[in-house]
Amino acid sequence: MRAADAHLGRECALLSSVEGAQLATVAGAELEDGAIEADVAVAAERSFHGVCWRAVGADYESFFLRPHQNGNPDAIQYTPVFNDTAAWQLHHGDGFWNAVRFPIGAWLTIRVEFAGKALRVALDGEQVLHTRLRCPVRAGAFGLLVAGEGLRVSELRYEEGAVVAAVPAEPADPDAVAVWEVSEPFAEADVPETLATGERSWTTLEAEPSGLTNLSRAHPLADGLNTVYARTTIAADRARRQPLELGFSDRAVVFLNGERIYRGADAYRSRDYRFLGSIGWYDTLYLPLVAGENELVVAVSEDFGGWGVQARLPRPG
Numbered sequence: 001m002r003a004a005d006a007h008l009g010r011e012c013a014l015l016s017s018v019e020g021a022q023l024a025t026v027a028g029a030e031l032e033d034g035a036i037e038a039d040v041a042v043a044a045e046r047s048f049h050g051v052c053w054r055a056v057g058a059d060y061e062s063f064f065l066r067p068h069q070n071g072n073p074d075a076i077q078y079t080p081v082f083n084d085t086a087a088w089q090l091h092h093g094d095g096f097w098n099a100v101r102f103p104i105g106a107w108l109t110i111r112v113e114f115a116g117k118a119l120r121v122a123l124d125g126e127q128v129l130h131t132r133l134r135c136p137v138r139a140g141a142f143g144l145l146v147a148g149e150g151l152r153v154s155e156l157r158y159e160e161g162a163v164v165a166a167v168p169a170e171p172a173d174p175d176a177v178a179v180w181e182v183s184e185p186f187a188e189a190d191v192p193e194t195l196a197t198g199e200r201s202w203t204t205l206e207a208e209p210s211g212l213t214n215l216s217r218a219h220p221l222a223d224g225l226n227t228v229y230a231r232t233t234i235a236a237d238r239a240r241r242q243p244l245e246l247g248f249s250d251r252a253v254v255f256l257n258g259e260r261i262y263r264g265a266d267a268y269r270s271r272d273y274r275f276l277g278s279i280g281w282y283d284t285l286y287l288p289l290v291a292g293e294n295e296l297v298v299a300v301s302e303d304f305g306g307w308g309v310q311a312r313l314p315r316p317g
Contacts, residue, residue: 007041007152008107015049016149021086023052023060025143026158032139033115037157042067044104047148051112054140058084058220061135062145063112063121071101074276078119080134083220087134089249089268089306090214092278095131107154118164132167134214169209175312176211177232179204182218185225188251188301195255195297200229211310212247212279215300227301230309234296236289244285246298247310249277253299256287267303279308 002024005014015024036051042065050064060081069075074097079088088096102108102123113120116137121129144153172178181202203218215228234242246252250267253260262285268277287296300309 005152007154010107010154012041012152012154015144015146015151015153017146018149021048021145021147023055023141023143024146025052025055025141026156029142029158030139031142031158031160032137033162034142034158034160035111035113035162036142037109037111038144039107039109039154039156041105041107041152041154043150044068044070045148045150047150048145049147049151050145051110051143052145053112053114053142054135054138055142056138056140058082059135060140061114061119061133062086063110063119063129064145064147065102065110067102067104070104071099073097073099075100075102076121076123076128078121078129078131080214082135082214082216085216085221085302085304085307087214087216087306087308089277090212090279090308091134091306092276095129098128100128113162113164115162115164116166118167120164130165130167132170172209173211173312175314176207177311177313178207178211180207180213180230180232180309182215183229183231185219185221185228187224188227191227191253191299191301193260195258195260202231207310211312213309215302215307215309221302221307226303227299228307229297229299231295231297232311234287234289234294234313236291236294238291240289242287242289243314244287244296245281245312245314246283246285247279247281247308248298248300249279249306249308250303251301252309254285255297255299257290257294261285261287268305277305279306279310281310281312
């Protein structure tokens, strides 16, 4: 919804979206590298208003404010969106959040600068984020991210081309699973007791250096099909017990060589009222490996906020 308004001496537009995030993009314009400035005022109520860029189809980059968490570690956030699934539960902490304070009700300038894989964000001229972007580098639409009520916008400015200091490469975790094969989506209720993957189509996804794999890169959530299998092969020179550290969002069922060995849930507010469902290394399993190749399959089910899996196999000693 959009309406003309006036606030603190400025003519402005009043925007709201009560049914999920909506993009209000600049008609007929695209940016690959550039800068966007938005003069906004936000209310104290729960919302996730901000800026979007490199929007192509259902994929885009986003930065938003959380006024209801002002000053907390997650007061602001950068989040990539693949297939219309915002991955804020996957990309959190350093490089994605910052415990900053920003004015509530007063005018505030958000400036995002992006070049290649680098992003710099400033609020009223003060840098609050400098991080590495996750979506592909390509030209796309840009503008405002509207999520909630009470976003006032007096002006939106943009410029093509930007110079942003490169972000150091992330060190790779040598113990993390680096590649997964991901099945087509299916209903969570169809996860079996004993697994036979059968004739399915598979998409290969490389994990990020940390081991995190955003499953929405492969498929959207649609029509109740909220579960995929993510599989990999573990080679063992002998029968042994192998620790497996696991992270997922939102729920997981683990199969080893077709047998179900674990079920867990880490969804939004599943641990306590403030738990965001953020992915982490919360669970350790001990896999009964046989000599030779072992097929590890994780059925990962998603509600909202990020569809992901990560696993690592710590080395002895």
